[in-house]
Amino acid sequence: MTQVSMTVNGKSVSGDVEGRTLLSSFLRDHLSLTGTHVGCDTAQCGACVVHVNGEAVKSCNMLALEADGAEVGTIEGQSGPDGSLNVIQQAFQDHHGLQCGFCTPGMVMSAAALLKDNPRPTEAEIRKYLEGNLCRCTGYHNIVKAIMAASGQDASSIAAE
Amino acid sequence: MPKDSGIGASSKRREDVRFLTGAGNYTDDINVAGQAYVHFLRSDIAHGRITSLDTSAAEAMPGVVRVFTGKDFEGVGGMPCGWEVTDKHGAPMQEPAHPILAQGKVRHVGDPIAAIVADSLEQARDAAEAIDLEIEELPAVIDMKAAAQEGATLVHDDLNNNVCYDWQLGEADDAKVNEVFAGAAHVTTLDLVNNRLVANPMEPRVAVGEYKRGTDEYTLYTTSQNPHVIRLLMCAFVLGLPEHKVRVVAPDVGGGFGTKIFHYAEEAFCTFAAKACNRPVKWTSSRSEAFMSDAHGRDHVSKIELALDADNNFIGLRTNTYANLGAYLSTFSSSVPTWLHGTLMAGNYKTPVIQVNVKAMFTNTVPVDAYRGAGRPEATFQLERVVDKAARELGVDPIALRRQNFITQFPYDTPVALTYDTGDYNGTMDKLEAAADLAGFAARRAASEAKGKLRGLGINCYIEACGIAPSNIVGMLGARAGLYDAATVRVNATGSISVMVGAHSHGQGHETAFPQVVADMIGIDESMVEIVHGDTSKIPFGMGTYGSRSLAVCGSAMVKATEKVIDKAKKIAAHLLEASEADIELKDGQFSVAGTDKSVAWGDVTLTAYVPHNYPLEVEPGLEETAFYDPANFTYPAGAYACEVEVDPETGQVSIEKFTAADDFGNIINPMIVDGQVHGGIGQGIGQALLENCAYDENGQLLSASFMDYAMPRADDVPFYGVDHSSQTPCTHNPLGVKGCGEAGAIGSPPAVVNAVLDALNAGGKAVDHIDMPVSPSRVWAAMNS
């Protein structure tokens, strides 16, 4: 066991982990931050996406010890201090960008990373950026629409409200 | 003006807040104090005889609680099948044993052989490697037609052959069918495959079993679409437990799509092992494990023949299908290729003579069961592909050919056992033609051609039988369960309402849409109504969510229960208003006496029900009603879809450029949610048509065993979809007039996509009749160059 320390959603945390402990396991099992989901074991689905030092990473494909000293952001840290939804979260609700909710934390975290680098992405850029986030419920329509809306673009022209 | 609340309003989903903030409560988020973890040692051989299985070394490994094998389950029931199909000679289907852990033989890659319970998952995996296992490999039965041959290797040694049943529906007189075909002006024939799929809800399956010795009570937390069904099957058929001692909880569930309907061995195992080990036992499937343990979908090989007269009227239809059931009968697998498939072969057309033949086969593959649409996509794909091919052969417009043969009079008795209550297929097609701007297609094709791409337009119609199902009818057809549903409406003293429903929401938005109905009926704010679901200890009973049934069946139960509540509340109101009950009207949350200005508010009446001081003596205190609803018929959503593709003639790459759906779902409660359901179904249908392929090699090894080889549709594989559901013919036999919308997209889209690809190729001068799904670039290129 080795001690790992990091900042998660602004709070300093530490715990004893094995070399093989994944960041996703550390978040879920040690910190009970179960909003980060694990949907595959081949780094494809993106349900586990979190931010490490501001960048989107797949937390089930990163050792917890690799995040030692890092600033980690999870879905639990996305809403405001009063629990209110942030712009992206609100857009997902407004535009029905989620159904079962399982991929949603990863989608929101990826969307946040996208909009940080590219505040007004085109539809094609959004679809391309979400290459590493699978959703089985929505057919992606309303996810793409929500991200367009979250970036301040008019999503109303898109077919089918 | 769109409504802003109640029936017809696009109310935002209240469940979203917890999902968007990481506060959902999925089964893997549940950890019970003291829990141990189970790892299943699964066969890596498709077919073999276990000649030696020694777990002693594994039992001595660190952290191991206990190792279970098939021996531990001798005397315990196997996994049951919920539907007995009778074959065309009147004999019951062959029904092999389906043990929790392999007994003597392994029959597919992934078949569980041993279960290791340990303090940690990694310890359990370590111990699994210490199990001494020898399997004598047998020839794998993979190809269905070969499996049907006399003398084929048997998947189950105790069965006569590999045919579960040889089933027929429709015209039983072969001579009569032959006569129709012999007299036809034109016959179109098509051989096709409906590709095997893996449902892949994003949440893998999880089960946590808990046993409390002090009270002799079990709790199973599981990723299920129907917790009561799991409890019933597990208690009655597998473990022999009294239902009142077993609680099954399906909390937030991360998508189902059918594959979480079924009762799985892992659920029974965790429940059993929790008592045997005297510790809670948790199993979390990895995605890789899901590929070889979740029931798969589809996997039909069919030949379909359509007979037309000289005026292009459909006069006869015959299909012969081999349906893969895999190695064992999953919970509802036998019903999918039969009553959910053969009955839909009439489609939207008035074909007078139809004969459907289905041979259901055992093979050394993962069991196959219902996946979004379940049988209906297979029927629609066959029918709409052959209709499209007929149009091309005859040189007629595919829409005109369809319109000419549409059923236009309702109710309509099909030759394959159903009675369509209502529909307007021409009206829906009109909507499609407008919404998809079919008039502009030629210009779009020209623009694609200018870029060097081939453009095609594919049309598809579908009908489905949803809202399953009338219990008396399905009982006659072999169902071993009723398919009603139930709801309890519990009005609290202050007027807020909890509705306990048997339907389970795992993405469908019941928590939002169901309250819209109840609130609308009473005239109160939606926020006053809350839905409770997913826990057998909290809800009356329920058959769960599948087959686009939740609103049509469970919603109807909820309406009935709400009506009972309103009836009783009117009695109380009449007493308070000193009026006759018959004169009491309820509107906008106010009970009033007709023709007067006397009224009393909903909240005052409900309070009176619980503080019955001034109260009618003949009425019981309290305000809570339960209703069970058994539908009188199926519901028949129908629609018309248009897909436009571009094909790159150099690489065969297909891109979906435009997709439009016109659906008739009857009345609609929440249009936003309905659109979302259609989007999701189309996404999965495009996945089936272009990308997804669950394939085995000849030795029964799964070639697409992870997302590295099983191509899931991604955001850049699909376009924005156009969805129109303004064609509405309300269901005639349920109180809401609703038909169900969950499966439509997955049923209606695959033929539209394939038809579009073929249109593109043929327009580009490539005479290609058919390409099997998935229509991958490699296959398109091969077809263009053959």
Place this chain on the structure above:
Amino acid sequence: MYSFEFEKPTTIADAVAAMGAEDAQALGGGQTLIPTLKQRLAAPSVLVSMSGIAEMQGVCVEDDGSVTIGGATPHATVAREAAGSYPALAALAGQIGDPAVRNRGTIGGSVANNDPAACYPAGVLGSGATVVTNTRQIAADDFFEGMFSTALDEGEIITSVRFPVPQAASYQKFLQPASRFALVGVYLARFADGVRVAVTGASEDGVFRWSEAEAALNTEFRADALMGLKVNPMNMIADLHGSKDYRAHLVAVMTKCAVQACL
């Protein structure tokens, strides 16, 4: 995963020392290695992370105009920082995996693994790059030795990869639809002294140079020069996603696209 120790050295020297342990395994971004470990297909005693070694990070333009990329540099960094100095390579890096994978996966990890469908081997071989390790410099033509096989010795660490920058270059990737690796990827680089064409995803022998195409393009650098040229389908990979013939066809198509992109 089997149990292993984890080391995160901060210098190449310390990494080399850590790699001296029996069954030690270098860890780049882990985007392929961690899934492999989850399947228990590898059992290293110790994983030596390269992510803490500052001298193995970043993109640097040398005096001679070549571009050196630190062995532990993530794909996203290359996509961003090499965009000016070697745009085709930056574009290749920007097509690997997905954004989250690109934030972790490294050039050293990818090149050392030599997955037959990975993108970087095509870029390295197509550029005629030099793989620099803690002990030596290996020319790309000598580095890739077939599927998952390289010239690296036990414990040897890729500290950087040095790319000569061609006059023009292009990477054309046809996606395997599930993994989003290359079903076929062609990296074409046009130097003053000749054209190099490297193909990934297609061959059972891993990344390879298509010498016939190079010869034809050296004679005449235009897409039509490739007319009638085709790699031998016999050596191609056949799987669920494409037949041998299809891959052979795609090699030609992607090469033509690469030529057109360079004109």
